[in-house]
Amino acid sequence: xxRVLLADDEAMIRAGVRAILAAAxxxxxxAEAGDGREAVxxxxxxxxxxxxxDIRMPKLxxxxxxxxxxxxxxxxxxxxxxxxxxxxxxxxxxxxGATGFLLKSGDPYELIAGVRAVADGxxxxxxxxxxxxxxxxxxxxxxxxxxxxxxTEALTAREREVLGLVGAGLSNAEIARRLHLVEGTVKxxxxxxxxxxxxxNRVQAAIVAHEAGLVEAGPQGP
Numbered sequence: 222x223x224r225v226l227l228a229d230d231e232a233m234i235r236a237g238v239r240a241i242l243a244a245a246x247x248x249x250x251x252a253e254a255g256d257g258r259e260a261v262x263x264x265x266x267x268x269x270x271x272x273x274x275d276i277r278m279p280k281l282x283x284x285x286x287x288x289x290x291x292x293x294x295x296x297x298x299x300x301x302x303x304x305x306x307x308x309x310x311x312x313x314x315x316x317x318g319a320t321g322f323l324l325k326s327g328d329p330y331e332l333i334a335g336v337r338a339v340a341d342g343x344x345x346x347x348x349x350x351x352x353x354x355x356x357x358x359x360x361x362x363x364x365x366x367x368x369x370x371x372x373t374e375a376l377t378a379r380e381r382e383v384l385g386l387v388g389a390g391l392s393n394a395e396i397a398r399r400l401h402l403v404e405g406t407v408k409x410x411x412x413x414x415x416x417x418x419x420x421x422n423r424v425q426a427a428i429v430a431h432e433a434g435l436v437e438a439g440p441q442g443p
Contacts, residue, residue, distance in 0.1 A: 223340045224251045226267060228260035229275040229302065234325065238273070238302070241329045248336055257281025264290040264297055270340045273323075276303035276310060284313050291318035298339040302332075311350060315424055320344040334390050341392035344423035348389070351431045357401055369432035371420065372418055380417070383410045387423055388430025389437065 225242060227250050229235045235253055236239070242248045252267045254260035258280040264272050272290050274283035285300045300316045311322055321339040323332055324347045335345035354400030373381055379400075386396045393411065397404040411423070420426050430436050 222273060223248045223336060224267070224269040224270045225249065225336060226252045226254065226260065226263050226269040226297075228254040228257065228263075228273065228278065228283070230255050230278045231275075234275070238325075238332065241332050242336065244329075245333045245337075248333065255288035257283060260286045261289045261293065269295050269297055271321075271336050272299045273296050273302050273336065274299060276301050276314075284310070284317055287314060287319050288317040298342075300335055300339050300345065306375050311346075320422070320424065322347070322350050323347050324349055331390070333348050334392075334395075337395070338390055338392040341394060343387075343392045344427065345390040346424055346427050348436070351388070351427060351436075369429045370434070372429060373433045373435065375417055376414065380410055380414050380424075383407065383420075383424060383431045384433075385435035385437065387411065387414070388427040388435055390427070 225248060227235055227238055229238070239250050242250055251269055253261045255261050257278040259273065260274055261281065274286050276283040279288070282363045283301055286295050287301065290297060291298055299319045300323055301319050301324050302325055303310065304325050314322055321335045321344060323335045323345070327349065331347055337345070338345040373384065376384065382400065384398060386399060391399065393404050393407045413425055419425060420429065420431055
């Protein structure tokens with residue numbers, strides 16, 4: 222069971238997110254917070270698998286709460302939940318230790334998939350956010366796309382397939398089911414991909430996948 226802390230200063234938003242997560246049999250909301258300071262305290266108290274933090278909260282915003290939570294309980298993964306998709310927020314969130322960035326207005330499956338991915342030790346960037354980050358590169362976009370395609374050409378066909386699914390936000394377990402592989406094999410592929418692309422984590426690999434055009438359009442189900 223994936224234990225989740227949910228933090229948002231709007232009670233109706235918390236209720237909606239809680240209802241979506243309740244539809245997943247493997248996810249349980251164990252605590253809720255109405256501000257960032259309370260969220261950090263509850264992370265310390267409950268040590269959840271995932272802290273799902275709104276980006277804008279009183280007392281302490283979600284980005285600062287992310288940084289404090291990661292310092293206090295490093296084993297708790299953090300996903301940022303927001304209605305804002307500015308790339309500046311994404312950069313700061315990832316720099317603060319978040320491994321997920323989800324839009325409140327996104328597909329409900331994205332929320333569940335994102336929680337599962339970060340709980341599994343992976344990363345999840347909402348496809349709309351990933352697209353925004355890439356689009357904001359402006360004139361560098363085409364050059365980066367060409368560079369990404371060149372970098373991914375060094376991968377095997379199976380590695381490119383795995384990379385595309387990483388870019389779609391699937392966890393190792395979901396990729397294993399999709400490709401009919403054992404999870405340990407997927408982990409080995411992901412590790413090899415990170416090394417060969419010379420990126421530090423799955424989020425950076427996901428961005429390369431989007432730039433290289435390896436990610437299919439639309440939400441990816443298991």
